Amino acid sequence: xxxxxxxxxxxxxxxxxxxxxxxxxxxxxxxxxxxxxxxxxxxxxxxxxxxxxxxxxxxxxxxxxxxxxxxxxxxxxxxxxxxxxxxxxxxxxxxxxxxxxxxxxxxxxxxxxxxxxxxxxxxxxxxxxxxxxxxxxxxxxxxxxxxxxxxxxxxxxxxxxxxxxxxxxxxxxxxxxxxxxxxxxxxxxxxxxxxxxxxxxxxxxxxxxxxxxxxxxxxxxxxxxxxxxxxxxxxxxxxxxxxxxxxxxxxxxxxxxxxxxxxxxx
Numbered sequence: 001x002x003x004x005x006x007x008x009x010x011x012x013x014x015x016x017x018x019x020x021x022x023x024x025x026x027x028x029x030x031x032x033x034x035x036x037x038x039x040x041x042x043x044x045x046x047x048x049x050x051x052x053x054x055x056x057x058x059x060x061x062x063x064x065x066x067x068x069x070x071x072x073x074x075x076x077x078x079x080x081x082x083x084x085x086x087x088x089x090x091x092x093x094x095x096x097x098x099x100x101x102x103x104x105x106x107x108x109x110x111x112x113x114x115x116x117x118x119x120x121x122x123x124x125x126x127x128x129x130x131x132x133x134x135x136x137x138x139x140x141x142x143x144x145x146x147x148x149x150x151x152x153x154x155x156x157x158x159x160x161x162x163x164x165x166x167x168x169x170x171x172x173x174x175x176x177x178x179x180x181x182x183x184x185x186x187x188x189x190x191x192x193x194x195x196x197x198x199x200x201x202x203x204x205x206x207x208x209x210x211x212x213x214x215x216x217x218x219x220x221x222x223x224x225x226x227x228x229x230x231x232x233x234x235x236x237x238x239x240x241x242x243x244x245x246x247x248x249x250x251x252x253x254x255x256x257x258x259x260x261x262x263x264x265x266x
Contacts, residue, residue, distance in 0.1 A: 003029040006125070008082035010106065011089060015126035015134050023108050023125040030125075034094070034105045037074040037087075041095045044068055097129055104128065109135055136164055140178035141186055146226075147179070148187055149217055154225040155234040187213055 006026040009016050011034075018026075068091050069075060075087045098105060111122040126134045139160050146153060153161070165171030183189035188210075224230045 002026070004077065004079055004082075006030070007033055008078055008086050010125055010127065011086050011094070012082075014130045014132055015124055017111070017122060017124055019114070020108070020110065020121045020123045023123050027106055027108065027125065030106055031103060033074060033077050034090075034098075035103060037072060037090050038095060038098055039102070040072045040074055041068065041091055042099075044071055045095065094127075107135065109138055111138075135160070136175070136178060137182070139164060140175060141182040144179045144182040144187065144189075145217070146221075148183065148189060149220065151221070151223075151226050154221075154230075155232060156225075159235065187217065 002022070003026045006016065006018070006022065007030045010030055069083070069087045072087070072091075075083050075090075078086055105127060107126055107128050109124040109126065111124060113119040114122050124134055124138070126132070139157065142157060143153065143161065146157070161175065165175050168174065222230075225234060
């Protein structure tokens with residue numbers, strides 16, 4: 001029951017915030033459901049396009065979508081109240097979005113532990129290729145905070161930045177704009193003039209916000225990951241002992257290949 005509700009909420013809202021334990025348990029169920037539902041939806045779409053003309057499809061688009069809801073058996077996994085809206089979103093949006101994808105529809109992004117007594121590790125469970133760009137904005141917010149604290153990036157954050165910027169046009173500029181937006185919106189960086197202009201109107205509220213931001217910027221991460229012994233070692237495998245590649249500065253010795261004993265001498 002809980003996996004069905006999480007599956008419906010992820011598809012409906014594109015992302016949810018939950019504990020890492022629930023996300024890891026629910027992710028295989030969501031992947032399996034989306035794989036079956038999209039495969040059936042694509043198969044039915046091919047048959048309908050072959051049997052109907054373009055004018056008929058435009059006129060009876062709602063009727064075709066309702067007919068698909070009844071034909072796709074994978075939708076029986078959902079709860080009856082969720083079958084209508086979630087099924088229509090899969091047919092109309094996700095089928096076109098994941099045209100060339102048959103697995104890997106979801107992603108888990110780790111967050112800070114939940115405030116309170118349990119300190120449960122939290123995460124974001126989202127659909128990939130979403131318009132909300134959850135991973136981009138979470139990474140940009142982390143980079144913005146580290147830049148305001150004058151702390152260099154750790155290895156994992158640098159890797160995430162490279163992944164986000166390498167696969168999109170003008171990726172570096174888009175990411176820098178997101179970082180500057182996070183500095184302004186989340187940490188009020190560069191808006192001192194606006195705060196001074198409205199100081200008379202909301203002095204008490206502004207003081208409370210400034211104290212929260214100061215506490216937020218005073219909380220430092222694990223510095224060994226950024227400037228300590230763990231810098232440059234977070235992406236190294238602990239199971240398999242790897243050696244760094246030779247650089248151009250060190251001249252390797254010439255390797256001598258012995259003659260093969262299977263070759264007959266002339």
